[in-house]
Amino acid sequence: MKYEISGNNILLFEPDLILDEVLDTGQAFGWEKTAPGHYRGYCLDEYLEIEGEDGRFTLRDTSEEAFLKVWAKYFDLETDYAALRREYSAADPTLKEACEFSRGIRLLRQDGWEALLSFIFSSNNNITRIKGIISRLREHYGHFPTAEELCRETPESLGFLRSGFRARYCVDAAKKVAGGEIDLGKIPEMPYEEAKKTLMGICGVGPKVADCALLSGFGKTEAFPMDVWMKRVMERYYPGGFPEELYRTRGIAQLYLFNYIRKSEEAARV
DNA sequence: CGCCAGGACGCCC
DNA sequence: GGGCGTCATGGC
Numbered sequence: 001m002k003y004e005i006s007g008n009n010i011l012l013f014e015p016d017l018i019l020d021e022v023l024d025t026g027q028a029f030g031w032e033k034t035a036p037g038h039y040r041g042y043c044l045d046e047y048l049e050i051e052g053e054d055g056r057f058t059l060r061d062t063s064e065e066a067f068l069k070v071w072a073k074y075f076d077l078e079t080d081y082a083a084l085r086r087e088y089s090a091a092d093p094t095l096k097e098a099c100e101f102s103r104g105i106r107l108l109r110q111d112g113w114e115a116l117l118s119f120i121f122s123s124n125n126n127i128t129r130i131k132g133i134i135s136r137l138r139e140h141y142g143h144f145p146t147a148e149e150l151c152r153e154t155p156e157s158l159g160f161l162r163s164g165f166r167a168r169y170c171v172d173a174a175k176k177v178a179g180g181e182i183d184l185g186k187i188p189e190m191p192y193e194e195a196k197k198t199l200m201g202i203c204g205v206g207p208k209v210a211d212c213a214l215l216s217g218f219g220k221t222e223a224f225p226m227d228v229w230m231k232r233v234m235e236r237y238y239p240g241g242f243p244e245e246l247y248r249t250r251g252i253a254q255l256y257l258f259n260y261i262r263k264s265e266e267a268a269r270v
Numbered sequence: 271c272g273c274c275a276g277g278a279c280g281c282c283c
Numbered sequence: 284g285g286g287c288g289t290c291a292t293g294g295c
Contacts, residue, residue, distance in 0.1 A: 026276055119276085126275035129293060164291025169278085206278045227276040258276080 001077045003067065008060070010067045015055040016081040018104020025259055026127050027108045027216060029118050029134045043074045044111040045143045076106050088253050091246055094237040095253060098260035105255050108216055112184050113177070114144055115217025116199065119209045120169045133163045150174030169204025176202055187218045195220060215251040223251045225258075233257050 002013040023031040023039050031041030038051040048071060049060040059067060072078070085103065089096035110118075121133045138144055140160060151174040155167040163170065176182045182202065187195045195218065199210040208227055214220035224242070226234075234242070246253055 122275095123277040124275065124290080125277085125292085126294075129275080132293090162292065164293095165278095165289090166291080204278065208277060212276075225276075229276070262276090 001072060005064055006058075008062070010059040010062045010064065010071075012052070012057040012059060012077075013055060014057065014075075014077065016085075016104060017055070017057065017075065017106060018102070019050065019052070019057075021102045021104040021259060022075070022106050022108060025105075025262075026122075027255070028110055028115075029122075029127070029130045030114070030138075032131075032135075042138065042144065043070055044114050046070045073109055076109050079106075081106055084249065084252060085256075087249075088246065088256065091243045092237075094233075095256065098256040101260045101263070102256060105259060107221070107252050107255060109219065110216045111144075112187060112213070112217035113147065116184070116202075116205075116213040117170060117173060119212040119216075120173055120202075120204050121163055121166050122212070123166060123169070123204060123206075123209060125166070133161050133166075136161050147174045147177035151178040166204060169202070172203040173205070184218075187214070188220075192220050192222050196223070211251070215254075221249045221251045222247055224254050225251070227258075229258055229261050230254060233261050 004011040004013075019037060019039055020033075023041065024033060028041070030043075031039050033039055034049075035051075037053045038049075040047070040049045042048070046066065048062065051058050051060075059071060062071065085099040089099050117137075118130065118134055122130050141149060150170060153171055153174070155171060158167040158170060161167060161170075177184055182198060187198065190198065192214070195214055196207070196210045199205050199213060200207065205213070208225050211223040211225040214223040215225065224230075242250060242253075
């Protein structure tokens with residue numbers, strides 16, 4: 001991890017980071033692109049403006065303390081993604097292609113509660129609308145609402161979110177977390193399968209939402225979210241199953257594959 | 271107007 | 284245990 005302090009800013013040097021591939025691909029929904037190569041957004045209640053390309057980035061008005069405590073972790077800067085890509089690329093030609101296609105992908109290590117709630121709202125929804133819902137959440141409460149705040153709401157009182165049938169999922173999650181029925185603090189130390197089963201105890205959290213939350217919010221890199229795109233990848237390239245030797249970090253491999261299949265089909269449609 | 275969006279649920283057999 | 288309609292909302 002290479003960085004410098006420059007006045008009120010942090011200068012970050014990270015060749016394996018492309019903001020568009022990380023902040024604008026449906027991993028996190030709290031980021032807004034304000035100009036080419038320029039984003040602003042949140043990790044829970046920490047605000048950041050970041051800009052840059054070609055391995056050089058500026059984190060505006062960011063203390064070294066906030067950088068080390070929040071953003072280094074958020075952007076997963078301690079993980080060697082070049083090494084991961086080498087491992088994936090050696091496993092099979094499809095992964096090799098996907099890794100070369102988007103070399104700037106990283107796993108955003110989000111706050112667990114924020115990730116859980118965000119992916120609950122992602123159910124049968126599109127990225128633009130999910131961002132809108134998350135934005136209205138922050139705007140309404142003046143910060144990212146806690147489970148304690150949200151458990152006092154009803155699906156009707158959350159009408160301002162315009163989140164449709166997902167409002168009752170949100171309330172159920174808040175009630176179970178605030179009431180102690182589900183202790184999010186214990187999820188990271190649980191084995192993957194047990195953690196997944198636990199999160200699926202929330203109404204509106206099925207296998208896909210649980211895996212997304214576990215991967216991005218609770219450090220479970222073996223979580224392997226299976227949506228319509230990844231089902232297509234599995235049918236087409238992995239009829240015999242995904243390589244077992246990659247099990248431990250297959251969730252990160254999934255990020256490369258997801259981006260690869262989506263972007264290339266998008267391009268083919270035009 | 272119909273279709274789709276990083277799904278989950280309830281009901282059916 | 285798999286298949287299918289339904290669930291709000293908004294962009295296209």
